[in-house]
Amino acid sequence: MKLLSTFLAACALGAPAQTSVTTVITKSEGCVAYAFLQFSPDGGELARACGFAPIQLFDTATYNKCRTFRSEIDYTPRLMGFDYSPDGKTMATAQNDGGALIWKADDPGKPVPPNGKPLKPFFGVDEVYALDKPLHVLQPPNAPGDDFASVLSISYSPDGKLILTRHQSGHLKIWNASTWALQSDLTVSEKGNKALFSALAIAPDSKSFVIADMDGLLHLWSLDRKSEIRAIRSPDGAGRPPLDLAFSPDGKTLAVVYVGQRFFDGPVVLWNTADWTAQTMSGYEVAAFSRDGKLLALGRRDDVRLLDLASRTELRFIDIPALKTQVEVFGPNNSPHPGEKVPCGVSGLAFSPDGATLAVNCSEGSLRIVKLRP
Secondary structure, eight states, X not given: OHHHHHHHHHHHHTSSEEEEOOEEEEEOSOOOSOOEEEEOTTSXXXXXXXXXXXXXXXXXXXXXXXXXXXXXXXXXXXXXXXXEOTTSSEEEEEOBTTOEEXXXXXOOOEEOOTTSSSHHHHHTOXXXXXXXXXXXXXXXXXXXXXXXGOEEEEEEOTTSSEEEEEETTSEEEEEETTTOOEEEEEEOEETTEEOOEEEEEEOTTSSEEEEEETTSEEEEEETTTTEEEEEEEOGGGTTOOEEEEEEOTTSSEEEEEEOOSSTTOOOEEEEETTTTEEEEETTOSEEEEOTTSSEEEEEOSSEEEEEETTTTEEEEEEXXXXXXXXXXXXXXXXXXXXXXXXXXXXXEEEEOTTSSEEEEEETTSEEEEEEOOO
């Protein structure tokens, strides 16, 4: 019966059907390597963060306006991590040496004047609004010259009760999301030395989390006991730092995206969290789960594959066509040059809460919006 239902689901979507992207939202100066994409809990906003570029919070009604943070406009962009609270009321930012800040999610921001910095063409929108007053300073900015305490990522627990921050020093701090009080300051050791982390994911039940160190070792921790439960190493990812970790909504699968040998050819390892057995999906650079837990999206150079998560059957193939670049994506000494077509290079994926839309970030700078339904 399970095989029959999987077959019928595949037939309903085309078994597998090919979907082309028709909507290109914005074009910037490139969003190389891994890009962060996240829809707000109500689906009304899409957050995109890329290295060395201001974060962009797009209004998904038209994608013609967006918000960003004043510090990202006025100074060298330093935002390292971002997360919406599960109830959608607040946003959290990890700003490297700028600390960790909490923001009101409904703050409209202040309009950026047309004669100000060239943000509208950069973002590809008609209106840009700047947020400049945080609701709370969770982690103060570093003292001058103290880069060791820099905040590299920030995450709300799925139940909304905790906030976890990951630091350059190898520390992991756990905060109370209601009182903002620091509850725990944890360190992970590997071979007697303090481990440095590359990625973090909190389990859907908010009882545990997995943190990956730079050698590819996964550390499973209990949030209740504040202690490590076990360490897991994948032969496929040995010695490679994971780029990203993500739990499926039911917590039964952990997707680990590893750095590849070449650009956009890294393995994605799917762990069964019941017995910690693994399946490797080679040649991909990014993975994302749908909110209902039924679909897994895998991205690579110029396409995205949608899989039925339970059976790992491919349901849909999404072609991401190359676009002519308007800037030198990889620098003046490398091709392609302006006017040449550039493969997308999928570097970020996110499903909307209702599962009707898939956001695809391309390393050449564009953001593609794929309508999965109807």
